[in-house]
Amino acid sequence: MGETSSPPEGANIEGESPQIEPTIETDEATITDDSELERTLGLTGGLAIGIGTMIGAGIFVFPGLAADQAGPAASASFAIGAVVALLVALPASELATAMPKSGGGYYFISRGLGTLAGAVVGLSLWFGLVFATAFYLVGFGYYAVDTLAELGIAVGEGLVIPIALLFGAGFTVLNVTGTENAAKLQNGIVALLLSILVVFLTYGGLDAAGIVGESSTPEQFAPDGVFPIFTTAALVFTSYLGFAQVATVAGEMKDPGRNLPLSMVGSVLVVGVLYVLTIFVATSGLGSDTLGDLGETAMVEVGRHYLGPVGAVAIVFGGLLATMSSANASVLSTSRSIYAVSRDALLPQRASRINLRYGTPHVALGMAGGPILVLTATGRVELLAEVASFLHLVMYGLICVALIALRRDEPEWYDPDFRVPGYPIVPALGAICSFALIAFMQPASRYVGAGIMLLTVVWYVYYARDIELKGAL
Amino acid sequence: MTRILVPLAILEGESVSAGLVDLLEPMDVTVLGYHVLPEQTPPDQARLQYEERATDALEDLAAEFGAEAGTADYRLVFTHDRKQTVDRVADVTDAGVYAIPGATGPVERLLVALTGDVAVDRIVSFVGELVGDRDIAVTLFLATDDASGGRELLETATTPLVDQAIDVRTELAVDEPPLEALVDAAVDHDAIVMGERAPSLRTLVFGEEAERVAAESVGPVLVVRRGEDDETTAAEEPTSLEES
Numbered sequence: 001m002g003e004t005s006s007p008p009e010g011a012n013i014e015g016e017s018p019q020i021e022p023t024i025e026t027d028e029a030t031i032t033d034d035s036e037l038e039r040t041l042g043l044t045g046g047l048a049i050g051i052g053t054m055i056g057a058g059i060f061v062f063p064g065l066a067a068d069q070a071g072p073a074a075s076a077s078f079a080i081g082a083v084v085a086l087l088v089a090l091p092a093s094e095l096a097t098a099m100p101k102s103g104g105g106y107y108f109i110s111r112g113l114g115t116l117a118g119a120v121v122g123l124s125l126w127f128g129l130v131f132a133t134a135f136y137l138v139g140f141g142y143y144a145v146d147t148l149a150e151l152g153i154a155v156g157e158g159l160v161i162p163i164a165l166l167f168g169a170g171f172t173v174l175n176v177t178g179t180e181n182a183a184k185l186q187n188g189i190v191a192l193l194l195s196i197l198v199v200f201l202t203y204g205g206l207d208a209a210g211i212v213g214e215s216s217t218p219e220q221f222a223p224d225g226v227f228p229i230f231t232t233a234a235l236v237f238t239s240y241l242g243f244a245q246v247a248t249v250a251g252e253m254k255d256p257g258r259n260l261p262l263s264m265v266g267s268v269l270v271v272g273v274l275y276v277l278t279i280f281v282a283t284s285g286l287g288s289d290t291l292g293d294l295g296e297t298a299m300v301e302v303g304r305h306y307l308g309p310v311g312a313v314a315i316v317f318g319g320l321l322a323t324m325s326s327a328n329a330s331v332l333s334t335s336r337s338i339y340a341v342s343r344d345a346l347l348p349q350r351a352s353r354i355n356l357r358y359g360t361p362h363v364a365l366g367m368a369g370g371p372i373l374v375l376t377a378t379g380r381v382e383l384l385a386e387v388a389s390f391l392h393l394v395m396y397g398l399i400c401v402a403l404i405a406l407r408r409d410e411p412e413w414y415d416p417d418f419r420v421p422g423y424p425i426v427p428a429l430g431a432i433c434s435f436a437l438i439a440f441m442q443p444a445s446r447y448v449g450a451g452i453m454l455l456t457v458v459w460y461v462y463y464a465r466d467i468e469l470k471g472a473l
Numbered sequence: 474m475t476r477i478l479v480p481l482a483i484l485e486g487e488s489v490s491a492g493l494v495d496l497l498e499p500m501d502v503t504v505l506g507y508h509v510l511p512e513q514t515p516p517d518q519a520r521l522q523y524e525e526r527a528t529d530a531l532e533d534l535a536a537e538f539g540a541e542a543g544t545a546d547y548r549l550v551f552t553h554d555r556k557q558t559v560d561r562v563a564d565v566t567d568a569g570v571y572a573i574p575g576a577t578g579p580v581e582r583l584l585v586a587l588t589g590d591v592a593v594d595r596i597v598s599f600v601g602e603l604v605g606d607r608d609i610a611v612t613l614f615l616a617t618d619d620a621s622g623g624r625e626l627l628e629t630a631t632t633p634l635v636d637q638a639i640d641v642r643t644e645l646a647v648d649e650p651p652l653e654a655l656v657d658a659a660v661d662h663d664a665i666v667m668g669e670r671a672p673s674l675r676t677l678v679f680g681e682e683a684e685r686v687a688a689e690s691v692g693p694v695l696v697v698r699r700g701e702d703d704e705t706t707a708a709e710e711p712t713s714l715e716e717s
Contacts, residue, residue, distance in 0.1 A: 029550070030517070035520055036548065038550055040557060251516070359511055
């Protein structure tokens with residue numbers, strides 16, 4: 001019953017057609033008619049992208065906000081997030097091994113479900129990443145102010161947004177002009193962060209379990225009942241967005257059949273465990289009310305509680321690095337997702353032009369950096385996080401739907417190296433959970449998210465309704 | 474016939490000198506046009522923009538090396554990692570030698586370095602193949618601590634070349650820093666042939682020896698790759714170093 005892959009058809013309103021050429025994929029390179037594209041990212045690189053993008057938010061920004069809403073049960077919220085992320089990471093891995101191309105979720109959905117779904121997801125992902133990056137930057141601003149405070153320079157929270165804006169602009173400019181290999185630096189940062197966390201969690205965990213240090217009275221696990229656990233899960237889901245960023249570099253990953261599933265599922269498992277433990281240790285140490293009052297940088301006080309000034313400095317330093325690496329990794333993913341959409345002529349193709357002087361995609365980076373700065377200026381941490389999650393969750397749900405659609409009537413070209421275990425239950429649950437989590441968000445976030453999706457539909461109808469991408473590999 | 478890979482940063486205007494083209498003329502040549510991209514740029518994105526321009530340039534270059542006679546072809550690769558690309562394409566095309574193109578006029582005298590843990594037999598037989606019956610003189614160079622052993626090695630290496638009626642000279646540097654001695658010896662030579670060394674801590678810190686020789690000596694360097702038999706030593710290296 002299979003259909004062969006069909007060439008893309010149609011053109012956008014400017015007369016541009018999708019630029020797709022037949023390719024042969026090997027473990028080491030993608031071979032087109034006239035040239036080869038080297039695959040240079042190994043498993044370590046993939047894990048560093050996944051973990052590096054995710055760890056900043058979950059550990060260093062959310063504990064205070066989450067404990068405020070759900071009490072010690074915030075651990076459960078993070079666990080729910082991990083389960084949902086895992087249910088999506090498995091289907092996403094299957095699709096990524098079947099279509100190891102840059103573009104990630106957008107690519108799977110446009111090929112599996114057609115152009116309209118693809119356009120909505122592709123353009124929404126652009127905005128989703130922009131919201132996520134703005135959120136990381138605001139988190140970074142809070143840590144920068146705290147760093148100054150630890151150094152004895154009290155500047156107050158008024159400087160959070162200006163600092164975040166300054167660094168946001170800085171990252172964009174660096175990404176346009178910088179040609180140094182920052183990937184190795186990213187690997188180092190992730191390794192350093194993981195070591196800081198393991199030391200902190202080991203000591204804090206022993207203390208919380210009453211083995212060392214003074215004993216504390218446990219508080220009620222879920223002081224406000226079960227409902228806040230789910231709303232908090234919806235809020236903190238932003239901490240799990242990074243695994244799909246691994247799929248945006250699928251075209252550059254060596255041995256994609258092995259490394260893509262391992263880095264996506266592996267990074268979700270690693271950060272999920274770390275999140276749950278961190279929240280447990282944090283709420284045991286200070287109590288959720290105190291944590292809630294401390295807000296975005298509550299973890300600094302948790303560090304001080306367990307390990308004294310050294311702990312506070314380690315967490316402040318870790319928080320700076322982690323939010324910075326999240327923001328930077330997201331700027332890169334944003335530019336890649338803009339490229340994927342414009343290659344298929346859903347955006348003007350000049351958006352993927354490369355700058356002759358630096359060899360970097362300056363138009364796409366600008367289209368990422370500009371909106372990021374505008375959103376950072378709002379400084380609304382929870383709204384930014386939830387809208388980012390909303391737009392990603394829609395994509396995650398549709399990834400699962402695309403998998404089921406492709407599996408029900410497998411086209412000839414569909415030959416994944418990794419097949420999701422527990423089909424069809426896992427992808428079906430993944431889709432249901434992704435959409436259900438949206439229902440627990442604040443109304444404001446849902447309106448903004450839905451508004452953005454509506455705009456993308458309008459754009460599709462105006463600009464690119466004649467383009468046919470389904471099955472166009 | 475040994476195939477020689479000539480990697481060129483094609484979009485940065487890197488090209489080959491007439492002297493190198495003449496030197497490699499009797500051999501099979503694969504011109505590897507590569508373009509290294511910063512990690513912000515997906516290779517596919519660069520391909521869309523640059524493929525045509527790069528292919529035009531490569532076609533001309535391959536023609537110089539004798540594409541029409543069927544002894545030369547070309548490949549174009551967009552990559553984040555130059556070394557990985559050169560190694561992969563050399564494996565795929567079964568190239569035993571790669572070239573670091575430098576500037577040189579007509580090649581009249583070749584310097585052949587046999588220093589260190591390299592496959593002397595393969596280097597010497599490649600030189601024999603390269604020189605053929607052309608009027609190119611050869612200097613065999615060895616830097617070592619063991620004067621008598623070194624003299625013996627040079628003598629054994631000389632024999633097959635002399636049998637082929639090649640004008641061979643030897644140069645032995647005892648107890649001198651090998652790299653400096655090689656660069657000094659290169660002064661009155663037009664090109665260098667050397668063997669690829671097993672990756673070590675030194676190469677990790679200072680870069681490939683051949684690259685440093687090429688930078689110091691200006692002229693082209695032909696590097697005889699380590700073969701399958703030499704891989705046993707490499708297998709002990711931790712593979713994680715290769716991941717970036």
